[in-house]
């Protein structure tokens with residue numbers, strides 16, 4: 001899909017296209033990094049590119065083998081919770097801007113917490129990067145989004161193989177493990193929350209595409225949002 005070549009990595013540093021919300025995200029990342037949380041240290045903006053330090057571990061497509069065990073899913077839940085807690089003490093700069101409208105509250109959600117946006121070591125999630133979609137929002141926003149990917153929903157046999165999951169994997173146990181790792185207390189209608197968050201994610205792609213942001217505009221042109229508008233299903 002579009003977007004891969006927008007990111008360049010050399011000498012332990014990643015360069016990505018700058019966006020109107022980059023300064024806000026860098027302020028948040030600087031706060032989390034200073035608190036000892038595992039996110040990329042923001043190094044600044046150079047022309048049209050933002051510059052961040054690489055986090056250690058295996059990331060992107062290399063994430064899939066790591067996330068196949070239940071213990072890995074639990075570790076991802078714990079990490080997301082730690083990051084959410086860390087965002088609560090951050091004070092947004094005046095005129096803070098986000099990729100999508102703020103949903104309010106004192107927690108900043110990552111906005112795209114999936115296995116490939118985490119760095120992994122030995123089946124443990126050790127860092128989260130790609131904070132472009134961050135926005136203040138209730139925690140359930142990220143939890144439901146992560147459950148879509150970690151359960152996972154909407155996977156055929158080929159995709160299961162790609163994600164290093166056996167045909168007999170237990171989606172319900174993986175959902176429980178994520179929520180347990182996160183420390184989720186209280187009720188959660190997982191199917192409804194995942195369906196709602198999925199629909200919101202599709203709308204967010206359209207929102208960004210209509211404003212000319214890449215790669216969302218390319219996804220909209222290619223008709224992806226309509227194909228994504230299906231009821232999420234567990235295998």
Ligand SMILES: Nc1ncnc2c1ncn2[C@@H]1O[C@H](COP(=O)(O)OP(=O)(O)O)[C@@H](O)[C@H]1O
Pocket residue numbers: 003004007014016040052053054055056059060061116117119129130
């Ligand atoms: N800070 C980082 N530390 C380690 N790897 C990174 C970092 N940022 C990006 N990468 C690598 O580059 C890939 C693409 O970067 P990402 O920030 O996820 O952008 P996008 O998903 O928009 O293409 C990731 O999947 C990962 O492999």
Ligand SMILES: [Mg+2]
Pocket residue numbers: 116117130
């Ligand atoms: Mg990414």
